[in-house]
Amino acid sequence: MAVQSWFDVLKSSKKTALIHDGKRKIHYLFTDGKEMSEEYDLKTDELLVRKWRQKGTFGVAGQWELEVGEPLGNPVASLDSDVIKENCSNPVFMRKDTKTSFQWRIRNLCFPKDVFSVSVEPSERCVVIKTSNKKYYKKFSIPDLDRSQLPLDGAALSFTHANNTLIVSYKKPSEVLAVEEELLGEVKKLKGTTGGDGDCKTQ
Known part of the structure; x- marks a missing residue:
């Protein structure tokens, strides 16, 4: 998957946004059923957390796997x-x-x-x-x-x-920086709900 096609996958995913506790939380649902969750600092736009989840054999959602961010507890x-x-x-x-x-x-x-x-x-x-x-x-x-x-x-x-x-x-690499900048522009367009409860708005 090339740089642009990865960005296309991100762009075409179903995204929901939530603004809470000084963070912009984005949930991605991909066509293959995989999910990605990201959290950005509202002030700096810095990525704080990225985690992945995919469905198991019987369609049951698996455990979240952390890619970016601090593990909870002492793993x-x-x-x-x-x-x-x-x-x-x-x-x-x-x-x-x-x-x-x-x-x-x-x-x-x-x-x-x-x-x-x-x-x-x-x-x-x-x-x-x-x-x-x-x-x-x-x-x-x-x-x-x-x-x-x-x-x-x-x-x-x-x-x-x-x-x-x-x-x-x-x-x-410059290619990654360009995709991250474009993606940030996309997620900022999402009209996220504020607060901890209630459904997120979907793009």
Whole structure:
């Protein structure tokens, strides 16, 4: 699916909007039955949450799967790393984008920055985080690039480490920025209801 066709899929989906608690919440229903839910900060237009849900075998809605945003609680079960040190809890992996970059934060990584190595694996279409002490390893994809069939570029990748948190950034390609800007324009046109109850208005 190319960049434009992904935008066409978003544009043709059934969308509902809700303005609540300083956030613009958008629900997308696609023709294949998949659902996507996004939350934007009303003041900054920053994407706070994106999650997906699809129907199971018997048409029953499955669990929401978080793509962007902070997990609720401490999702220890989903982590692929052992406890690093006695005084450290398990690493917590989450994605929190900025306007110009995809960004991931991994908390509770109590190592100096020079221990970390972050690179792209173009053949596997993923980003790989490794440590020279072999205490942490993580491989993850960038769904936004997959949906738009854009290649991974190692030059777009950077990372920093502070307060036991590794922050990995990937500069958004111009094609993605253009789609995000168009999509934001679309969702702002939706006449969303305000408040927590009642039905959302549908486009």
